Each structure stands twice: as C-alpha cells, then as structure tokens.
Amino acid sequence: MTSSRRDFLKIAGASALTMMTPAIFVPAWAKDVIVIPPGQGLALKKALAAGRWAMTVDLTKCTADCTDCIAACHAIHNVPDFGNPKDEIKWIWKESFASVFPGEQNAYSGEKLQKLRPPVFCNNCENPPCVRVCPTGATFQRPDGIVMMDYHRCIGCRLCMAACPYGARSMNYRDPRPCIAKINPDFPTRSKGVVEKCNFCEERLAKGTLPACVEACRQKALTFGDAENPRSEIRRLLKTRFSLQRRVHLGTGPQIYYLL
Amino acid sequence: MLEKALHGSLRYRIWIACLILVGCAGFFFYLRQLDYGLGITGMSRDVSWGLYIAQFTFLVGVAASAVMLVLPYYLHDYKAFGKITVLGELLAVAAVVMCILFVFVDLGRPARVMNVLLHPQPSSILFWDMIVLSGYLLINLVTGWVILACTKKEIPPPGWIKPVIYLSIPWAISIHTVTAFIYAGLSGRSFWLTAIMAPRFLASAFASGPALLILVCLILRRWGRFDAGEKAIQALAKIVAYALAVSIFFVGVEMFTVFYSQIPEHMHHFQYLFMGLEGHHNLVAWMWIFAVLSIAAFVMLILPGVRRNEVWLALACIAVFVSLWIEKGLGLVITGFIPSPLGAITEYHPTGPEITITLGVWAAGFFLLTVFYKIFVHVRGGTDGSPCGPAVDKMIH
Numbered sequence: 001m002t003s004s005r006r007d008f009l010k011i012a013g014a015s016a017l018t019m020m021t022p023a024i025f026v027p028a029w030a031k032d033v034i035v036i037p038p039g040q041g042l043a044l045k046k047a048l049a050a051g052r053w054a055m056t057v058d059l060t061k062c063t064a065d066c067t068d069c070i071a072a073c074h075a076i077h078n079v080p081d082f083g084n085p086k087d088e089i090k091w092i093w094k095e096s097f098a099s100v101f102p103g104e105q106n107a108y109s110g111e112k113l114q115k116l117r118p119p120v121f122c123n124n125c126e127n128p129p130c131v132r133v134c135p136t137g138a139t140f141q142r143p144d145g146i147v148m149m150d151y152h153r154c155i156g157c158r159l160c161m162a163a164c165p166y167g168a169r170s171m172n173y174r175d176p177r178p179c180i181a182k183i184n185p186d187f188p189t190r191s192k193g194v195v196e197k198c199n200f201c202e203e204r205l206a207k208g209t210l211p212a213c214v215e216a217c218r219q220k221a222l223t224f225g226d227a228e229n230p231r232s233e234i235r236r237l238l239k240t241r242f243s244l245q246r247r248v249h250l251g252t253g254p255q256i257y258y259l260l
Numbered sequence: 261m262l263e264k265a266l267h268g269s270l271r272y273r274i275w276i277a278c279l280i281l282v283g284c285a286g287f288f289f290y291l292r293q294l295d296y297g298l299g300i301t302g303m304s305r306d307v308s309w310g311l312y313i314a315q316f317t318f319l320v321g322v323a324a325s326a327v328m329l330v331l332p333y334y335l336h337d338y339k340a341f342g343k344i345t346v347l348g349e350l351l352a353v354a355a356v357v358m359c360i361l362f363v364f365v366d367l368g369r370p371a372r373v374m375n376v377l378l379h380p381q382p383s384s385i386l387f388w389d390m391i392v393l394s395g396y397l398l399i400n401l402v403t404g405w406v407i408l409a410c411t412k413k414e415i416p417p418p419g420w421i422k423p424v425i426y427l428s429i430p431w432a433i434s435i436h437t438v439t440a441f442i443y444a445g446l447s448g449r450s451f452w453l454t455a456i457m458a459p460r461f462l463a464s465a466f467a468s469g470p471a472l473l474i475l476v477c478l479i480l481r482r483w484g485r486f487d488a489g490e491k492a493i494q495a496l497a498k499i500v501a502y503a504l505a506v507s508i509f510f511v512g513v514e515m516f517t518v519f520y521s522q523i524p525e526h527m528h529h530f531q532y533l534f535m536g537l538e539g540h541h542n543l544v545a546w547m548w549i550f551a552v553l554s555i556a557a558f559v560m561l562i563l564p565g566v567r568r569n570e571v572w573l574a575l576a577c578i579a580v581f582v583s584l585w586i587e588k589g590l591g592l593v594i595t596g597f598i599p600s601p602l603g604a605i606t607e608y609h610p611t612g613p614e615i616t617i618t619l620g621v622w623a624a625g626f627f628l629l630t631v632f633y634k635i636f637v638h639v640r641g642g643t644d645g646s647p648c649g650p651a652v653d654k655m656i657h
Contacts, residue, residue: 085606086304099602102525120602129447135386136375155375156298156368159386161308165448167601171308171368173299192297193368247601250447 046208051228052126052145053200054255055214056237057119061221064117067094072216073121073198078189080176089170091198092121092213100258101244118258119213119222122147122168122198123246126253130160130169139195145255146200156193165247166254169197200224227255261412264638265631271483272634279627286620289613290365298368301614306606307597309366311589311618316362318468318589319625320393320439321461323355325469326400327432328499334425340491343640346411347488348473349404350632352432355469356397358625365617385442392435399428404632412639436461443596451529451596454517460510464584466503470496471580476633478574486637497573501561504580508554511587529595532605540605543595546586553583 073079073092080089097116098105105113128147130139138153139160161169175192183189187203190196201211209215214222225234234257237243243257268276293300303310329348332338364370381387403425410417440458447453454460474496477488518526531537533547557579566572599605610618 086302087299088305090305095602099604102603132383133385133446135381135384135390136372137379137381138375153372153375153379154369155372157363157366157386158308158368159384159442162443162449162596163446165601167306170305172297173303174297191369192299195368247448252447 048205048208048210050144050226052226052255053124053205054145054225054227054234054257055200055211056223056234056241056243056257056259058219058221058223058237058241058259059116059118060260061219062116062118062217063219064094064115066219068216068218069119069213069222070094072212075182076184076201076204076212077187077199078176078180078184080179081181082174082176082179087173089172089176089196091170091196092119094119100246104244120166120168120246121213121256122200123166123252123254123256124198124200126255127251129163129165129252133159133163135159142202146202147197148199148202149194149196151188151190151194151196154194156195158195160195165250165252169195171195261409261635261639262631264635268634272630276627276630279623279630282623283620283627286617286623289616290620292613293365293617294370298366300611302608302610303614304606304608306600306604307594307608309593309597310608311610311614312362312366314589314593315618315621316359316366317439317461317593318585319355319359319362320436321465321584321588322469322472323352323359323396323400324432324436324462324465325473326352327429328466328470328496328503329473330425330432331429332495335429338495340489340495344473344477344488344492346404346407346636347476347633348469349400349407349428350636351469351473351476351629352400353397353404354625354629354632356393356400356435357628358621359393360397361621361624362618365621385438385445389435389438389442392431392438396428396431396435399424399431403428408636408639433462436465443592448601449596450523450526452592454514456510456514460507460514461588463503463507463510464588467500467507467580468584468588470500470503471577471584474500474577475574475581478570478577480633480637484633484637486640493573494568497561497567497576500577500580501558501567504554504558504561504584507584508558528599532598533591533595537599538605540598540607542607542609543591547591550583550586550591553579554587557583 070090070092074081074090077091079091082088094117097113097118100118100120124145124147126145128139128141131141131147134140135157136153136155138150138155139147140150141147156171158171161171172190172192172194177183177189180189201209201213204211210224211222214224223234223237225232227234227238229235237259238257241259243259245254245257248254289300301310301312326345326348329341329345333341333345364373367373376387376390403421406421407417437458440461443449443452444454444457474493477493477496480486481488515530518530528537532540533543534551535541536544557576560566560572560576560579567576594608598607
C-alpha cells in the first residue's frame with residue numbers, strides 16, 4: 001500500500017479532531033456510570049443534613065480583635081501562610097464594617113458600628129455566580145446549598161474569582177505545602193494552580209460535627225443551621241433579629257446573615 | 261507551500277531569528293512559571309487576571325477584524341479587497357493562535373485544559389469561547405490556505421469553500437461577542453457590567469485589526485514585492501477611521517452614564533483609570549496616552565490629504581494600534597479588579613518573567629504571521645493585477 005504525505009496528514013488531522021470532540025457527544029451507554037444505591041453512600045448515619053445550610057453572625061457578640069474562628073479554620077483546612085498579601089490564601093478573615101457593607105454606614109454612624117470587624121467568608125450562595133461561570137464544573141453546588149470545589153478538576157482559569165462578588169476565593173499562586181505550619185492529615189492539602197475557598201466544613205458535617213469556626217467561637221456569635229427548617233435555631237434568630245446580607249441586591253442569595 | 265518560508269533575504273532571516281530568540285526567552289520563563297506557579301507573575305488575590313488575559317482580549321479583536329475584508333469582498337463584490345482577503349484570514353489565524361496561547365499560559369493547571377471539553381459546562385461563557393475560537397481558527401486556516409493553494413496552482417477553488425467563507429462572517433462577530441460576555445455577565449464587577457461591552461469590543465476590533473493590516477500592506481509594498489493597491493489601503497483606512505470614531509464614542513457613552521449617574525461603585529473604576537484613586541494611579545499616564553493617541557489618529561484619518569500620505573497613514577495606524585492596545589490590552593481587564601469587591605485598591609505590576617512570556621507569545625504569533633505572509637508574497641509574486649487570480653475571482657462571482 002502506498003500512501004502519500006497528504007493522506008497521512010489528512011488521517012492525522014481527522015484523528016486529532018475526533019479527540020477534541022466534547023464529551024456531550026459521547027453516547028450515554030459509553031460513559032462509566034457508577035450508581036450508588038440510597039443508604040450505601042459514603043455519608044455516615046450520624047452526618048448532619050439540611051435542606052439549605054446557612055449561618056448567622058451575631059455582630060453584637062463578635063469582638064473586633066478576636067481571631068479564633070480564623071485560626072481554627074485555617075489550621076484544620078491546611079491553609080498556607082505565605083507571608084505576603086499578593087499570594088495570600090484565606091477562607092475566613094475580618095474586614096471593616098464599611099468594606100463588608102458598603103452603603104450601610106454613613107458619616108454620622110456611631111463608633112460602635114465603625115469599630116466592628118465582621119468576619120467574611122464564602123456566602124455559599126443560593127444562586128452562585130462562580131458555579132455558573134466555571135468552565136469545567138470544578139466548582140459546583142450540592143443539593144443542601146454548599147458550593148464545593150473539586151481540586152482535581154480545577155484548571156486554574158480564575159474566572160470564578162472574577163465572578164465572585166465577595167472576594168471569597170483564593171488562588172494557589174504557588175505550592176502551598178511548604179508554607180503550612182502543621183499539616184492536618186484529615187483534610188487534603190492543595191497543589192499549586194487551583195482555586196479554593198470556604199466549604200462550610202462539609203467534611204465535618206459528614207462526621208456529625210459543626211463547622212470549625214462555629215465551634216471555635218467563644219462568644220457564641222456564629223450559629224449554623226438549616227434555613228429551610230422553620231424550627232431551627234437559625235430561623236428563630238432571623239425571625240427575631242434584624243439581619244443584613246452582603247450585596248444581596250446582586251441576586252446571589254448569600255447564606256450568611258449578619259445580625260445587628 | 262511551506263518550503264517557501266525557508267528561503268529569504270538577509271533582512272527576513274534576521275527578523276525570523278529575532279522572533280525565535282524572543283519566543284525561546286518566553287518559553288524559558290514559561291518553564292519557570294510551570295515550576296513555581298503563577299506566583300511568578302504580578303497577579304494577586306485581588307487582581308487575579310493580568311497581562312495574559314488582557315492580551316487575549318485585545319487579540320480576539322485583531323482576529324475578528326478579518327471580517328472587515330471578507331465581508332466587502334464576498335458579500336458586496338468590492339474587488340479592491342480581492343488581493344488582500346487572504347492576508348486578513350491569515351492574520352486571523354495568527355491572532356487566534358496567540359489568543360489560545362495567552363489563555364493557556366494563564367492557566368494554573370495547564371495539563372488539565374481538556375477538562376473544558378471532557379466536562380463541558382454550557383452555562384460557562386469560557387466553554388463557549390473555547391468552541392468559537394477553535395472553530396474560527398479552523399475556518400480561517402482552511403479558507404486562507406485553500407485559496408492560497410488554488411492561486412498558486414491557478415485553478416478555481418473547490419465549491420465547498422464558499423459556504424465556509426460566508427460562515428466566517430457571523431463567526432467573526434461571535435468570537436468577540438462571546439469574549440465580551442465573559443466580562444459583561446459578572447454581577448460583582450461593575451466596571452464590566454455593561455451591555456455595551458460587546459459592541460465596544462467589536463468597534464475597537466474593527467479599528468485595531470485593519471490598522472495592523474494597513475501597516476502590513478505598507479511594509480509589503482516597500483520591502484515585500486507586493487502591492488495591495490492604493491484603493492484597498494485607502495478603503496481600509498476609512499474603515500479604521502469610522503470604527504475608531506465609534507470606539508471613542510462608546511468610551512464616551514460609558515463615561516457619561518457613569519459620571520452623570522454618579523453611582524460610586526461604577527465611578528471608582530473610571531476615576532482610577534483617568535485620575536487615580538486614593539493615591540493609586542498606575543494606569544493614569546497610560547490612559548491619557550490612549551486618549552491623546554486615539555483622538556490624534558482619528559483626526560489624521562478623517563482628513564483625506566493626511567490619510568493619502570503614506571507616512572502619515574502609517575503613523576496614524578501605529579497610533580490606532582497602540583492606543584487601542586492600551587485601552588483593551590491594559591486598562592479594560594486590570595481595572596475591573598480595582599477596587600476589589602471589598603473596596604481594597606491593589607495595584608498590579610507585571611513582573612519580568614511575565615512580560616517576557618507575554619513577548620514570547622507575541623513573537624510566536626508574529627513568527628506565524630511572517631511565515632504566512634512570506635508564502636503569500638511568494639505565491640502572489642507575478643500574479644498582481646487581478647484580485648485573487650482570475651480563476652478564484654470567477655468562482656466567487
């Protein structure tokens with residue numbers, strides 16, 4: 001058989017094109033589907049479950065100079081400390097009231113309001129823009145509302161960081177492992193080049209414990225619970241107290257409520 | 261036809277050697293970036309996109325501009341463009357290759373890039389951008405190459421090429437629209453959240469791309485033994501003038517809405533751009549260069565006497581290209597992140613490795629462009645006079 005260079009190039013080109021065909025065109029029977037019957041999943045029986053997880057932050061209890069929640073969260077989740085703001089990774093941190101709620105403060109606001117340092121973290125939005133824009137599905141929403149990250153699928157395009165109206169996401173601009181003070185073997189460390197953020201401690205919920213920040217708060221300022229359950233503590237608080245959500249006019253449906 | 265690129269004058273070989281050198285320097289620093297991570301660049305937690313994505317955005321426009329040659333020639337039988345439509349298509353190929361390279365070097369985990377196709381997300385604009393960009397690359401590569409090959413053999417191009425050429429027209433609009441939608445759909449970034457983003461992108465694209473083509477035509481006329489024809493160059497210059505006018509108008513429209521309505525979170529970005537914000541004014545000088553250059557170029561291009569002077573035309577085109585590069589390749593992307601959603605102002609300073617990688621990608625694109633145009637001039641050599649070679653012209657019309 002003789003084949004010219006032209007034929008070879010044609011076949012090579014066609015093969016390259018076939019490899020680029022998106023997976024949507026793959027017939028359903030050709031996909032590997034593993035069906036886990038109900039009750040046999042990885043979730044343990046004692047796992048905490050909810051219709052929609054949400055959190056309240058009681059700003060009358062939260063003290064400005066306390067950082068217990070940050071320390072607990074960052075230690076448990078292997079968040080590195082690079083020592084520079086450029087590459088910084090943070091899941092939960094504190095900001096001034098004016099930064100967190102632009103427009104909710106005026107020139108005559110009392111010292112009490114000006115001195116507040118509300119903790120900020122991922123709002124685990126009901127309608128998350130980061131999930132909408134992610135080109136690979138690496139960030140996705142669970143039925144209980146938690147916005148998750150798949151560190152193994154993320155390509156590091158950082159479109160989610162541009163889309164997040166809360167600045168809740170951090171990129172691993174370099175290898176985080178050498179800069180983690182003490183590695184917690186129960187939670188994965190990340191590799192360079194992927195984005196990460198607060199996950200409402202889904203790994204702790206699965207084991208039946210509350211998020212680390214909630215547990216670490218000595219002032220009991222943080223309350224975590226099911227926003228869809230009318231009898232939950234969080235619903236009682238939202239019914240009786242005045243609350244603010246960050247940039248709620250953007251339609252994201254943030255699930256962190258700040259009580260005043 | 262590729263072998264034609266292997267021979268050339270001393271000047272040609274020096275130019276190619278320079279491009280390869282810059283490309284290799286970029287590749288060297290890219291390997292370092294792969295090793296260390298994107299922390300090697302000036303990008304930060306607050307300004308999470310920088311030079312790479314800005315170049316990508318600018319070059320999508322250059323790529324889309326091929327339509328400004330294809331449309332008048334194939335839809336309106338504007339014969340003067342017959343000789344240079346292939347130049348436009350090959351420019352589009354080189355520009356799209358640069359776009360793809362810029363997105364690629366910007367990825368934190370480049371080895372996983374195929375996840376976009378393995379786990380397609382139709383709700384993601386970036387997924388659609390990948391589809392339209394690769395489609396546009398294919399369309400222009402095929403049409404440019406087939407027409408060129410047929411010109412060389414002096415045979416009419418195959419009939420199937422015509423619908424592909426027609427398809428390239430809406431497709432060119434789509435690549436820049438989809439790219440604009442990446443920005444215009446983000447609720448948290450008030451600087452980009454404007455319905456005029458896609459029209460603005462298209463207007464600046466139709467000025468910057470043809471301006472580059474005019475420069476190429478002038479260079480080829482002087483040193484490349486190829487004359488595109490004065491009529492074609494002047495027609496392109498008019499296209500640049502009008503597109504630039506619309507482009508400046510659109511920027512003005514944005515500024516009116518922002519400054520008359522006086523909504524602070526919309527104003528801050530423009531204040532940062534043109535006046536500086538809270539002592540931060542990295543881009544102010546650049547933006548005033550943009551303002552002065554674009555208006556100067558517009559004045560030069562609307563005055564027929566100035567426009568017909570080769571030197572002034574070249575200067576005007578350089579001014580157009582540079583000013584729109586500043587506006588889109590520098591100001592538009594970075595300013596979206598300043599101030600941050602929490603009101604912090606973090607300045608962005610591209611690092612040496614980042615700039616070298618950026619130049620490396622540009623060098624790769626210009627290498628492709630030079631090789632394409634070298635082949636083009638070789639094929640066209642001697643067949644000047646009729647638009648695309650008589651056979652091609654007969655098939656199209």
